[in-house]
Amino acid sequence: VDVGIRQRFAVEIERLADRLFGTALRLTRNRGDAEELVAEAVAKAWATCSELRDPHRFEAWIQRILANTFVSAWRHRRASPEIALEPDEAGDQESRPFSLFERLHQPFLLWWSNPEESVMAKLLGEDIERALDGLPDAYRIAVVLVDVQGHSYQEAAELLGVPVGTVRSRLARARGLLQRALWQHAREAGLLDRDHQGGEADE
Amino acid sequence: MSESPMTCEEILEHLFAYLDRELDSQTAAEIERHLDGCRGCFSRAEFERKLQARVRAAGQSGAPESLRARLKYLMERF
Numbered sequence A: 001v002d003v004g005i006r007q008r009f010a011v012e013i014e015r016l017a018d019r020l021f022g023t024a025l026r027l028t029r030n031r032g033d034a035e036e037l038v039a040e041a042v043a044k045a046w047a048t049c050s051e052l053r054d055p056h057r058f059e060a061w062i063q064r065i066l067a068n069t070f071v072s073a074w075r076h077r078r079a080s081p082e083i084a085l086e087p088d089e090a091g092d093q094e095s096r097p098f099s100l101f102e103r104l105h106q107p108f109l110l111w112w113s114n115p116e117e118s119v120m121a122k123l124l125g126e127d128i129e130r131a132l133d134g135l136p137d138a139y140r141i142a143v144v145l146v147d148v149q150g151h152s153y154q155e156a157a158e159l160l161g162v163p164v165g166t167v168r169s170r171l172a173r174a175r176g177l178l179q180r181a182l183w184q185h186a187r188e189a190g191l192l193d194r195d196h197q198g199g200e201a202d203e
Numbered sequence B: 001m002s003e004s005p006m007t008c009e010e011i012l013e014h015l016f017a018y019l020d021r022e023l024d025s026q027t028a029a030e031i032e033r034h035l036d037g038c039r040g041c042f043s044r045a046e047f048e049r050k051l052q053a054r055v056r057a058a059g060q061s062g063a064p065e066s067l068r069a070r071l072k073y074l075m076e077r078f
Helices: A003-028 A031-047 A055-076 A081-085 A100-104 A115-122 A125-133 A137-148 A153-160 A164-188 B008-019 B025-037 B039-057 B065-076
Strands: none
Touching: A003 A031, A003 A055, A003 A125, A003 A137, A003 B065, A031 A055, A031 B065, A055 A137, A055 A153, A100 A115, A100 A164, A100 B039, A115 B039, A125 A137, A125 A164, A125 B039, A137 A153, A137 A164, A137 B039, A153 A164, A164 B008, B008 B025, B008 B039, B025 B039
């Protein structure tokens, strides 16, 4: 094997390790499984390294391999993959459109100059992670593919083997659920209180 | 798109597709023009953009030493 190629590959993997692990963690929700997933994706990436035409697309390429590895295994684990992939949409009250921004613009909060900026600043990374991890599989995966990994709707649809419209609707529902969870957290953690000291916002 | 300018409601309908860069250039340009002149929609778009950035950041997490060591071992054997 060309030593130069091997070295460049190793440098890229070293550079992207946190990003790959973080993405794998959001997909698997388990640190051990996330490690397994990254190791498997890296091995697959090396095996197909010659297929990478544009080295500048290394991150997008390996993120795709990681997503593909996860989705294949995830589908395989289910007896009826197509049914299991579809979230239960019947009577799914909680996935109705929900906007955190609109909630933060209720009259009782408007004595703040910028309630949305304040709450955004008070939300911790772990709050966002918890809200993401709480999403049903199909919704969470759609958000990870598009928002975290940066795939287009078309790419996400191909990875999941579903129509683009399905990706679009899952994303819309996922974002509604995510924002609802963050709103509930903001209320429970007192982030809407004027004297809350947990952040750097109140300007 | 239609010939009449988009309403705030229509802008919000397309907002996520716009932020996801999934719109054709003409529609995206129309939304940008609207956002330039509409404080309400601009604030909403900025909020959603910031929240998306926070979600993207959730895909970054310190890789444990055990994984780094494993990857190093793996790559030495390629």
